[in-house]
Each structure stands twice: as structure tokens, then as C-alpha cells.
Amino acid sequence: MRRALLGTRLSSGCVVVLLVIVCGALVGPWLAPWPADEIDWDAIDQAPNATHWFGTDGVGRDLFARTLDGARTSLAIAALATLVSTLIGIPWGAAAGYLGGAVDQAMMRVVDGMYALPFVLLVILLVVAFGRNILLLFVALGAVSWLDIARIVRGQTLAARHEAYVDAARALGAGRWRVILRHIIPNVIGPAVVYATLTIPGVIIAESFISFLGLGVQEPRTSWGMLIAEGARNMHSSPWQLLFPAALLALTLFALNILGDRLRDAWTGAEPQARRHIYGASSSHGRNRAT
């Protein structure tokens, strides 16, 4: 695991970049010389300079502080949504794989059906239906991004259900739910966590997408998507308002993608044979998604 993360210059560089961004997001309010919501009346719409490192926005708020503030929102939503997705995906996949038969069929049909849909639509509908609060946003994002994890866990469970420790637990009289909760899930959680890291960039993109459209996070809170939307509106006169948040978002996504790949390779092994074992002949199609 450590070799996967720090093995090459590229991947250790990504770890450093992510650490810097996450720390910046965490200590942002103390790090930035200006509060994110304070208006500097002498510096409205200013280009980057010594006082305002990333410049200011149209009403004179410091863009460096706002970008860090946005980072905190985007990263927090991504982390919580990913947590929600594992809480749904792991039990779902383990139950489907262990119970098998018609139950498995029905459960995986639901997954297939959800795969078939543009899931951002569903998130937007949920947000519109239940009001725009941030709690709902990450629950909704988590509720639509558990599909990959459920698939992986199911594949792992299919392989694990005939292991000796499962037979032993059954012989000792453990019921199916006890076997699933106490024996299957702890043993399949490794790959599930690896795949959870791969869903983080997707969730970040989805959140920024929704906030960009004006349906997500609301003022005075901000997120990368909102900042990019604002920057896109003002890019003719003040391109820095677009470029800083966009660059930070791209950097984060790039680092997360590289590290996710490395972790996955470390877990599944570089050999195609091993990879096939993970994906299994689990479902009619091992669909991948970019977002």
C-alpha cells in the first residue's frame, strides 16, 4: 500500500499535492490573510497582487480565501458522500453475493438499472425536491455513487462465500446475517475501500457540476463549482477568477486519479489474470464509468 502511494516520483508528488490542498482547506481561515466573506472596498475586481494573492472577485472578496473555503466544501462533500456510498454499497454487494439466486438477480438488476441513467439528473431532482441544503447534497450524491462499490463487493463475496472460515462459521450455527456482517464484510472491505477512493473524483466533479448550474451550495458558502461558474461569467474582464479555482480543481482531480489507479493496481496486481478475478464473471458486463 505504501509502495503504491510513494513508489514513484509522480505518485509521491500527488500525495504531497493532495496533502497541501487538504491542509489548506482545513486551516484555510487561519492561513488566508483575509476572511472569505470580508469585502475589501479598495480592491474590487483586482488582479492577483501582494495583498490578494489570487486577486479579488466582483464585490471585493479575497479569492485566495474563497478558493480555500470552496476547497473545504468540495472536499467535505466528497468525503461524506463517499462514506455514504460505502455504507450502502458494501452491505448491498455482500448481501447480493452471499444470498445468491433470485435475491442476487433482483438486487443486481437494480444496480444495472441505475447504471443506465445519467445519475446527475437524479441528484438534481433530489436537491430540487427536498430543498437545497448541504446535508442532502452529500446524501444524494452518496446514494447514487455506490454502484461500483456494490459490484466489487459482490464479486469478492462470491469468491469468499466458499472459504473455510465461512463454512466454519456456518457449522457453528451462525445465521446468514451474522455471517454477512461478521465474516464476509470484514474480509471484503479492503478492495471496497480502494474503489471508494476511485469514486471521490467522480463525486467532486458531480458536486461542482451541480453548484455550477446554481442548484447546489448557496451563498455565502462557496465551492469550486460555484467559483468556476462565477469566474466563467466574469472571464472577459477578470480571467483570474476562473483560472485559480479551475487549476486547483484540475490538480486535485489529477492527483486523486493517479493515486486511485496506483492503489487499484496494487490491489488487483498488474496481471490481467488477477484483474479478471476481481471483476469476476460477476455480471453481464463490467461497466466502468468516468464520472
Next chain:
Amino acid sequence: MPLAGIVHGTMTRFVLRRLLFAFVTAWAVVSVTFFLLRLAPGGPFDGERPLPPAVEANLRAAYHLDESLPRQYLRYVASVLRGDLGPSFRQRDFSVNELLGRGLPVSLAVGGAALSLALGVGIAAGAWAGWHRDAPSDRVVALLATAGLAFPPIIVAPVLVLVFAVALRWLPAGGNDTAVHYLLPAVALGLPYAAAFARLTRGGVIEALARPHVQTARAKGLPKSRIFLRHVAPVAALPALSFLGPAAAALLAGSMVVEEVFSLPGLGRYFVQGALNRDYTLVMGTVIVYAGLVLTFNFLVDLGYSRLDPRIRHA
């Protein structure tokens, strides 16, 4: 062939099963969306100031909003089955069919252009990289493909406008008057998918090259082009093919941001507008069109997949 023979043919059964699945999914989507929207607080007639009660009652009656929810649902499903998506609640003079009829061609043009771009560039680059595994060109493609995934339309679209429309003034910043107007939107939308297809194709080619039948073909000394087209390509195409369905779905949904940035009057704008205004019928109509497109596409992909990999039919 007698009828029983056709019904029991594996291929026919596979097709029927997939069709049934598509219909059930479509029905589930319609139902979930319908009830979700009706659960939402606020209605389509909330305006800046409240309407007189009598007017609102009349409006509700005219749009059948005064009926019980199950009745409204049945009425709506029946009308959708007839191909009528109802009147728009907010844009009073238009039916949803008319509005979507205008938006759909724009979205299809952007999505289609982006998809062709992604497939063309992604598959060519991925196949080249996989065939020349570990060569410098492979490393470059692999890195670019990972980088490409880090540039979703939300970043690329505004930056492209900034560079090519605002700074260089080479291309138009928005609108859909000519084919040139679709160039930047297609690039912005297609880029991450080009990267995804490149990665999948590269992996597919590498995996195919390791297969015994390909090694046999090489040992026989067949020409490279023949090995590639006859033995590698059908195996290597599978991962990319299975990603086509989700990619098409995401391209359609992703086009919302691109339509916003480039002021294209496509489906996505109607969806966002409708969602913000609680224009129930318009939102429902957009979702149905999206789902219909995606399910049709997935169905075709499944058919193609089962031709390339017959094991699927027996799954």
C-alpha cells in the same frame, strides 16, 4: 423455423429479456420522477406574489392538479404512452413536445460530435499505446489519458472560451448558428471520454495480446495488420464497448454545463430551467427523453456486445 424455435433461440430470448428490462427501467424512472416531484414543496404556480385563490384553483383544475395523486399518475402515464408529454406548466403557450423537439436536435448534435471525437481519438490512441506497450509513446498516452480524466467539461468549457474566443478570437464563444459553433462544445464535452476510451482500449489490447490465440497467430507469422484486426480487435473492443452506454448517458447529462457555457438551447437548459421553476411536465419530459435515449443506446450496445462475446447471452 417454427415459432417455438424462435422463442427458444438464445439470441431471441436474450433480446426479449433486455427489452423487458429496458421497459421496466423506463417505467421505474417515470414513476420515481413523478412522485419525487409531487412530494417537493412548492408548486408551478408560485410566483413573486400569490395568485388570487380563484385563479389558482382554476389553473390547478385546468392542469388536473386538483385530482388525487394516483389519478394524476395514471393520467400522465396514459398520455406518455400516447406520446404526449403534456403542456408546459410555465411556458403556457408551448407543449413539452414542442420545447423538447427544439432542444433535442441541439443536444444530439453536441453529444454526437463529442462522442465521435471521444471514440475516434480515444480508441486510436489507446490501441496504439497498448500495441506499443511500455514504449515512450505508450507512457505519454497513459499520462495524457489520466490527465484527461482530470479535466471535466466544467473546467475545459470556460477555459476553451477564454483562450479561443476571448483571447485569440478564432472561434465563436456561443450560439449554434453554424457547424463551427459546435467545435469547442464537442471538445469540452468529449475530452474526458476520449481519455476514458483510451485507457479502456489500451487495457483491452494488452489483455488481448496476452491471450493464447493471439500468441498462436503471432507464432504462425501472420501479418501484423491481420493479427490486429482479426484476433486482437474483437477482444480488445469489449471494455470500450461496455463503456459506450454509460458514456452516452453521461455525455447527454454532462452537456448541461456545456450548453450553459456556450449558450446552446439544448435539452439540458430545459431540464435546469424546469427544475428551478417546478415546471413538472417539462422536467418529466426531459427525464423521459434522456432515459429513452440512454436505454435505447444501452440496448444496442448489449446487442453488439453479445455478438462479440457469445457468453453474455447465456449469463
